[in-house]
Amino acid sequence: MKKYLLSFLAASTLLFSCDKSTTDTPQPEQKPDYAMLVITDLSNSSGLIFSSATKPAGNVDVSAVTTAQQIFNARDGAISFGKAIYVGANSAGDAGIQKYELDASGKMVGRGFISAASGDYNTKFHILSETLGFYSDRGAGDLKIQTFNPTTMARTGEIDLSGVSKKAQDSKIKFEIAGGRMLTSKEGKLYVDIHFATSDFGFGNSAYDAVHAAVIDVASKKYEKLISFEGAQEISYFPISLFMSEVDENGDLYINTMGNMLSDTRNGKILRIKKGQTEFDSSFQLSIDDYVSGPGIKWFHGGGVALGGKIVTGIKQNAFAPDYGNFNEENVVFHTIDVATKKATPINGVPKSDFVSLSTPYRVGSKVFIPYSNAKGSGLYLYENGQATEQFKVSGGVVMGFYQLGGAQ
């Protein structure tokens, strides 16, 4: 009997050869300065966040990285602040704010998580300083904005926005939601989108053909007023990666609105709050209908990014199918749109993108970075001084973000 048991065990172990060449992962010699977020599995949006000692260039072999942290949801993006990366969910996909930093060996590791009470898959947040950030958490109240400390990664309080409520005066409003789509700041004021909704479905339910934002004084954390813009619907969209609202180098805040999203009764527009102002600029709007002809659901792919008087955005060359069945067609062309003349010009050299990444152009200092993905691959372009130059490609996966830790890129 013993003989047979031994035979069985021997046969079993043959199935699993031990690779003697396997050793511990070599440690990087210097503290990395760069980080990258890449979707590795489009079927579920999971991916890797990893550091790099040198600035990525050429072809980046993602399959060879040794500093990666796997995360459940890479498609909703991340932002860098200081030497840390912040994501709107933890590595297991729980909604909240997860902070990642480099450990002593240069690997990306989780360093603090603020859990959101809502069941949302991603948390919208905005970091203003090392000690002050804001986030929305419907689980804690639809008309409340939470504050947190990005260094200690603890919630510190909340701001009550019940003053914006219109529910009592208007029976068609079923829900009033603050900050689900936009949290941004300019000149000491925090701008928070207020979505007056006829239902609790995620979109296509705006009670008005108008968008609204609450203005909050950052210093006192007090609500000041509600501002609005007629003829637009649904400010921005949930993922951070979309960079739907941003202050440009001149101090103007550009805000992308999606429109109805379930019908073409109202399509996307880019709006503006000028430097020194706290109201929407009623004289300015860019309408997607002026750039893509024909009926159908349309919105700008990004649009909060402006540089040198030009908006940098992606324009899908046709309308979305009603059920978004053509969502990932490879026909998003990156353009600049002159703010003054409203003329759109394709950016030479940047490939068409399929938008499966949900990533859009974003600005760091005087540079705009344009992530793209298509059937041939994915990578990142730099738009600077009116020209786009390729920064790198990845060996596989989809680039969601590239960050220089603690400094400008």
Added chain:
Amino acid sequence: MSLVIIVVTKSAGQHSLQGRVTGQDKHSLGLVAVSLSENADSSLTLNTLTNQGGAFRFNVPHAGQYRVLISALGYETQKKTIQINGTVDLGTTVLREKAEELAEVTVTGNAGTQAKREQPIMVEVFDLKKSHLKSSTLPQLLNLSSGIKVRQSAGVGSETTLNLNGLQGKAIRFFKDGISTDYLGRAFNLSLIPSNTIEQIEVYKGVLPTALGSDALGGGVNFVSADAIGTHLNASYGLGSFGTHEFTLNGRAELVPDKFFMSTSSYYIRSLNNYRIDAQVTNPDTRNRENVRVRRFHDEVSSLYLSGKVGVRPTRLLDQATLEVGFLDYSADVQHNLYMSKPYGEATLAERMGQANLTLEKKVENRYDWQLFAGTSVVNNYFTDTTRNQYDWHGQIVGVASTYGEVNGIETRQHLRDTNVFGRAVANVHLHEDHILQFSHNLLLKERVGGNPTGQKIVGTEIDPLTIPAHYRKNVTGLGLSSAFFSKKITHVLTVKRYQIATSGVDMLYSYDTDPTTSTQGNFGFSSSVKYQLRQGSFARLSFENATRIPDAEEYFGDGFSVRGNLDLQPERSNNLNANFVGYLAKSGRNKIDFNFFLRDQKNLIVLVPWLPFGSYENWASAKVLGAELSNSGQLGKHLAYTLNLTYQDLRRTGITNASEKLLLGARIPNIPYLFGNASLNYNRPNVLAQGDFLNLYFSYAYTHDYYLLAVPRSLEPKNIFSKGSIQSDLIIPTQHVVDGGVTYGFAKLPLVLNAEVNNLLNASLYDRFRVQRPGTNFRLKLTYQFTKNNS
């Protein structure tokens, strides 16, 4: 070997002999060889096999004295001499097990089981007759085999996933007595159904036989219900940890002997599932998480299944006609979200199902047999989620949300009603002594309609898309030829199947149109299985199947919540190859070895892809599975038997052409165990306290190696099972060690059997799903009452 002489005389006219065969445990034995020879004319010999209920019957040409030989592998042969004149009932013949054939423990053997296992088509047969006396659940019993892994998300009644030779989920189809369980709702949920209600489980690894007409991609599981003839009763009560109670009632009464019977197979199970888990509770001020040890608090499940059957047999036209009705009342709390990060305190699920079916069958020995089945069912499903309360893991309300509905943040009172009609025709025609032509046709008609007053409406209307009926019609036709060559040394089964599906409905999530969209698809599949008999008990098998799985209704029409429909989906395809050797390591036949190699080459695999803003099912991936399973079982002395099983399966992505995905070319398919094994010991001792008593002590250990929840590029995976990958990931289902043990005692003079069982003896933290913890150490007691009326 015993010799019995029986003299029975009766009536004139036709002459026949009938009887029943059981084991010592009084359970019927199917597929036992029964031979009848006339003493005066040795050339007159008739042969037959007992049916599933252990019954046999001969029509005898003339009166006379005959010899009856009853034999089965693993049992002592019985000889009887009998005088036949008219209709003679031999009564019940009890076969004694041979001492050296007690090796198989969980997968206990009898003649019928053995014959099934030795078909050309690869099938693992779990004979549950002895397991009926144990408290063990079906997932536990199935996990003590090779190549099969049942994963259970939590406690009693929780979702189960069966992985079979690398394939799982919808790739595996389930049947009850050969009929697809599609129409039975949750009545045959693996994690609920007590083992008492099932006689056998047949697990087909790859090829499905012609009679099982369904579009399985990688095999199927057939629950064979208890159907012993005669009058008998089996009732049990089980008491377990965490408020678990289980009642079963299985019985049959011959109201008019051999003419008319009634039977039932019913159960009731309830559990609070309030076992302790490691969870995280959020500090209300800082919103940082703290680890706590808590009890699950909203996870009660109860399921009542009642079924009754009446049967008539034999008639002039039929061997048997049965009418069965069944009713299920199921309700369950919903405790948490997919990865246990958020507890729920009020959401519930419920299901009510009623079904009726009629079966007609006829068999003419060595010429033909056929069976017709027609069934209908109405399955009502309810999902209710209307609260605004938010709960923490202490079961306390910690907030009130602005929205109703704690699961999806949308108030839901969803009701779906499926009306099913199912039909099956099976026929076998003996073209020749060695060639049988097999035919089957399966038809499923399903209408789904329902409503959710608070759900999404069709755009521009106030119409709830769930109120528009969706129709689903599936036809599967099979034609097979079973052949034997060279004195049955080589046997072969060839099967060709035609699958056809027609659907009609609106997108249940998001539709612009109230007019249903229709779609029709069809495919052919074929399989070939060959077996070469080396010597008695030793054989080699090779099988190949070109398999198809047609998308189901939810994949076509969406789920009415977050998944939009996709009527362009193509069927999943797989080429399945199995090579199998079964033999004995020693001449004594006491140490059996079973080696199976399997290959699966899959195309068009359907996955749920989270596009923006809706997800949809897409034909996304191709994959290749290479695997091997090794099993060894035998005796260690007279009373102790053992089994060892080990499975390794290498599941890899293939055929990636999109640059964005090519990192995963060759990557392991995630969230599927790839290395697992088990060992078990059974100690059987008769006559412990009194003559005829029996004692069974059993002990098992199961190992599952850790695996990733999500895909990792191959170069970043661990290089072997002893190393770690070049990646940091919290998304891992950790290695598990599960130790269970139990004791069963049966009394000769009382119709009672007692069982006590301890599960997870090591109190290990067990996970079959990411972060969703299974129970720690828990106990079960079971008392079984068995009664059999002896007709002999």
